[in-house]
Amino acid sequence: MSQEKISSPHWTAHTSDHEINEQNNEICISAKALNIIWGNDNRYWQWTSLPHNEINFSVGAELLQVNWIEVTGKLDFSRFKSTGEHEIVYLLKFKVDAFGWHSSPIKFKVMTSDGKETVHAEILEHYRKVSDNWHEIRGGKFMVPSGHHGAVHFGMYETESEWWKGSMILGGVKIRPTKAP
Incomplete structure (x- = not known):
């Protein structure tokens, strides 16, 4: 009896150096360097090539359809060149046939090691x-x-409704200072 590795339906972040690039005092984290629930199941998400002239990432995560969105990441403060206030920005593109973004707000959460947390929700329609x-x-x-x-x-995150959403591409995340150095 052979033992085969059982694959998880969830994508686990690949945090190698080529996935996290620092440019213009920004830290750019590709979609492959994030954890994506259902991201390893091609019924729900697929990896797609991105044109180099559009965005700093060569590959994005294309959401085909899900009713449970959970994309998370972590970055050690030792990777930052500057201190002070920073912001996280998600790079998203919606395809012409995108659906389900009109009724369920997406929650964006940020938490630091000292326990400080911010949460806000936004309808992305x-x-x-x-x-x-x-x-x-x-x-x-x-x-x-x-x-x-x-x-x-x-x-x-969007884990509270049963509303299906799809046809969105996640290019990655940028983390940058809120004020120029």
Whole structure:
């Protein structure tokens, strides 16, 4: 009897250096460096090539359809060049046939190692109406401490409704200072 590795239906972040790039005092984290529930099941999500002239990432996660969105990430403060307030921005594109974004708000959460947490919810329908454009959707703010100890945990969620959503591409996440250095 052979023992085969059982594959999880969930995508686990690949946090190798080529997936996290620092440019213009921003930390850019590709979709492959994030955890995506159902992201390893091609009935719900697929990896798609992205044109280099559109976005800093070569591969994005295309949401085909789900009724449970949970995309999370973590970044150690030691990766940051500067201290102070930073923001997380999700890079999303909605395809022409995108659906389900009009009734269920997406929650964006940010939590730091010291237990400080911010949560806000947003209906993404107005972004969907401008299809095939990349949108920078704010995911929240947090403080990087002077000692650079700890980490920031972040995520986008819609786990409370049974409303199906689809035809959205997640390019990745940018983390940047809220004020120029």
